[in-house]
Amino acid sequence: MNNQTPIFSELCRYRGEDHLRLHMPGHAGGRGINEVLQSIAAIDVTEVAGMDDYHLPQGIIAESQRLLARAVGAGESFYLVNGASSGIHALFMSMAADGEQILLPRSCHRSFFGGMVLSGMMPVYIPSQIDDELGLELAIKVSEVEKCLAQNPDVKAVFITSPSYFGTCSDIESMAAIAGQYNKYVLVDEAHGGHFPFHNDYPAPALAQGAMAAVNGLHKTWPVLNQGACLHLSPGFPEHDRLRQSISLLTTTSPSYPLLASIELARMYMEQEGSHQLEQAKQWSGEYKEKINKIKGLRCYGEELNERIDIAGVDPLKMVVAMPGLQLSGYQMSKILRKQYNIQTEMENENVILAMFSPLHEKADWERFYQALQEIAAGYAGSKRNSLRIEAPPVAEVVLSPREAWQSAKKQVKLADSINLISGEMIAVYPPGIPCLLPGECISAEVMDYLYYVIDSGARIQGPEKPNLNYIQVID
Numbered sequence: 001m002n003n004q005t006p007i008f009s010e011l012c013r014y015r016g017e018d019h020l021r022l023h024m025p026g027h028a029g030g031r032g033i034n035e036v037l038q039s040i041a042a043i044d045v046t047e048v049a050g051m052d053d054y055h056l057p058q059g060i061i062a063e064s065q066r067l068l069a070r071a072v073g074a075g076e077s078f079y080l081v082n083g084a085s086s087g088i089h090a091l092f093m094s095m096a097a098d099g100e101q102i103l104l105p106r107s108c109h110r111s112f113f114g115g116m117v118l119s120g121m122m123p124v125y126i127p128s129q130i131d132d133e134l135g136l137e138l139a140i141k142v143s144e145v146e147k148c149l150a151q152n153p154d155v156k157a158v159f160i161t162s163p164s165y166f167g168t169c170s171d172i173e174s175m176a177a178i179a180g181q182y183n184k185y186v187l188v189d190e191a192h193g194g195h196f197p198f199h200n201d202y203p204a205p206a207l208a209q210g211a212m213a214a215v216n217g218l219h220k221t222w223p224v225l226n227q228g229a230c231l232h233l234s235p236g237f238p239e240h241d242r243l244r245q246s247i248s249l250l251t252t253t254s255p256s257y258p259l260l261a262s263i264e265l266a267r268m269y270m271e272q273e274g275s276h277q278l279e280q281a282k283q284w285s286g287e288y289k290e291k292i293n294k295i296k297g298l299r300c301y302g303e304e305l306n307e308r309i310d311i312a313g314v315d316p317l318k319m320v321v322a323m324p325g326l327q328l329s330g331y332q333m334s335k336i337l338r339k340q341y342n343i344q345t346e347m348e349n350e351n352v353i354l355a356m357f358s359p360l361h362e363k364a365d366w367e368r369f370y371q372a373l374q375e376i377a378a379g380y381a382g383s384k385r386n387s388l389r390i391e392a393p394p395v396a397e398v399v400l401s402p403r404e405a406w407q408s409a410k411k412q413v414k415l416a417d418s419i420n421l422i423s424g425e426m427i428a429v430y431p432p433g434i435p436c437l438l439p440g441e442c443i444s445a446e447v448m449d450y451l452y453y454v455i456d457s458g459a460r461i462q463g464p465e466k467p468n469l470n471y472i473q474v475i476d
């Protein structure tokens with residue numbers, strides 16, 4: 001078992017030597033820092049001798065990244081100190097030439113949009129498929145990827161998200177095989193799948209399925225401080241040097257050593273304990289899904305989703321609970337959990353709540369969640385509430401690239417007067433969480449009809465500056 005922690009060890013050595021710190025940061029080892037943060041401040045240093053250089057790593061950072069790559073079976077791994085978003089941005093930058101096309105799911109995280117603004121790339125969207133029951137996009141259809149590749153032979157690569165926020169995975173292996181036939185490669189936003197390499201019964205990691213690169217938001221599923229993330233490459237990644245330079249371009253010259261050390265320590269933890277912890281978590285997940293499904297009025301989704309078309313795996317750590325037989329929405333359920341049971345879940349929408357368990361939660365935590373659900377369900381049993389089902393939006397025409405739209409002047413107009421103008425803002429509806437407009441896209445009659453349908457439905461709209469959508473920002 002690997003117990004090497006070059007960064008953390010060097011930081012501890014430096015702390016122990018008790019230097020007079022005449023260097024950044026200004027707290028000089030913790031002076032003036034609140035006592036809650038003192039122990040972190042003691043190892044919060046800059047690139048003094050021995051600490052290596054994030055931008056040209058040759059010492060402890062290089063060694064630590066090698067250990068990470070070895071632990072997950074990557075050709076090369078890069079630490080990221082600004083979340084998975086920065087890895088996604090860097091991948092876009094590595095491929096960029098203004099106007100170059102990239103194939104993406106419409107439900108991708110907003111960092112993809114940032115990536116296109118930074119790189120100048122032009123999106124080609126893979127049509128979304130929404131699960132009938134959950135009203136969410138759970139996986140990206142292989143056949144749609146194939147169709148899009150056939151229709152858009154000039155795309156540079158396919159960049160998908162898997163797992164979804166809800167833990168459902170797409171069939172990357174098939175996509176990589178098809179993309180290979182077109183001489184394209186597959187990149188994966190695997191922000192929520194950093195733990196997959198440590199247990200064979202979890203969904204297969206993206207790289208093992210043939211992806212050329214994968215980004216992990218390690219802080220999401222490992223015991224890592226917020227923002228800690230990484231980017232893994234397969235040995236043949238074609239834009240290696242551009243990628244390395246892009247990460248450097250996008251990263252502070254003062255990366256947080258406590259953050260780097262936290263990733264490193266978590267890697268050691270996952271190598272030593274991950275398999276055991278994930279095994280336990282998988283068993284508890286199965287056990288508690290079964291128990292929750294016996295509570296009248298609730299429905300907890302799990303392995304059975306694997307049988308749905310195009311879903312190639314389900315992460316047991318994500319507990320998606322719907323309440324079809326209760327007089328409660330997901331928003332209300334989550335509020336009750338927080339106020340009355342001191343349980344804060346990850347996310348909620350009208351129809352479901354999402355509880356994210358980590359490999360470190362104990363059986364008592366699973367039990368506590370279950371007990372709370374049981375009590376709430378007993379208190380709110382009764383006539384069924386109609387769940388909210390919103391259709392997938394029509395595919396809007398991309399008129400300006402995200403970068404051109406970003407750079408353009410904008411103005412507010414009445415929604416009713418915006419037909420055939422170009423949107424200057426994102427408008428997305430939850431659920432399904434698929435944007436119906438992004439900056440640079442045409443507000444066609446069809447899109448306008450959809451917007452009115454959404455307004456009438458009472459669904460939550462995210463994005464526009466005027467949340468009631470009386471007005472919309474358009475390109476001037």
Ligand SMILES: Cc1ncc(COP(=O)(O)O)c(C=O)c1O
Nearest residue numbers: 082083084085109165189191217
């Ligand atoms: C699917 C997905 N990708 C990327 C990100 C961005 O991750 P980060 O917050 O680490 O930048 C998120 C964040 O929630 C996400 O859910």
